[in-house]
Amino acid sequence: MKKILITFLLTASALSAQLKTNFEVVQNGIESSVDKLVSEINKNDEYSLEINSPNEYSSLTASIKNAFSQKINIQSSSPEKINFTVNEIHLNYNDCFRDGLFGDFYTERIVNINSTYNLEGIKNSIKGNSISISLTDTIALDKIDDLENKAYNFTRSEKPEEPFLSGLTEPLIAVSAIAVSIYLLFSVRSN
Incomplete structure (x- = not known):
């Protein structure tokens, strides 16, 4: 029994919560955008999906398709069509602050995602809307380089300077x- 308890405690301490990378935070924001859109449509209908985002966001296409396919029935031949566009992703770090007198420096990470959608088809005569999602969390200043992905510009931003x-x-x-x-x-x- 003691061995099981010790093993459990060691495993639990090793699995401490990891920060999400900026790309993962953007993916969560995309999922939130899809959730908002899905809340405004009939989930029982079949839809075809067209993604019209700028090239710099093409790496998110699979995430967008996956988020939609988990929520609604996507059929390429459906007359009901969803045109989804990620217009802008903006990442920003606020001024840094210290956690206590001798603590580490932290900053707020703010991710804003603006997207639009149009519904076209027999049941929907061109209905559209815009969706804005803002996600905020606190990260350690020295972890910023680990959280950014150099391959995607939308996951990078200017780092705040230490006072x-x-x-x-x-x-x-x-x-x-x-x-x-x-x-x-x-x-x-x-x-």
Whole structure:
């Protein structure tokens, strides 16, 4: 029983939560966009799907098709047609902040996805709408390079700079603490 418990605890600690890459966050945003669209249509109908996104988002085509096929019945011969377009993906990092006095630097990651869709067919005489999704989370500043994918421009953004004064705070506190301890050491010894 003890061996099982120890094995379980070691496995659980090794499987700590990993941050999602920027590409994975964008895929989650695409799935949220598809969820919004699907909530506005009849899920029992069959639809054909056409994706009209710019070339820079062509790597997301499989994710878009997969998200739709999990939610609705996609048939290429259906007269009911969904035209889905990812218009813009914008990634931004806010100013960095420190977690505590001597903690690591963190920043907010904000991903905005703007997409549009049109429904055409017998039941839908050209109905369209735009969908905006915004996803925000907090990431460690030193992990940004690991989360970005150099192959896709939409997964990269300008990194925030560490505050200059914040970088001086730690050495200043350390030097001050040493100076105070030396002063106290010699002043207490002389008494």
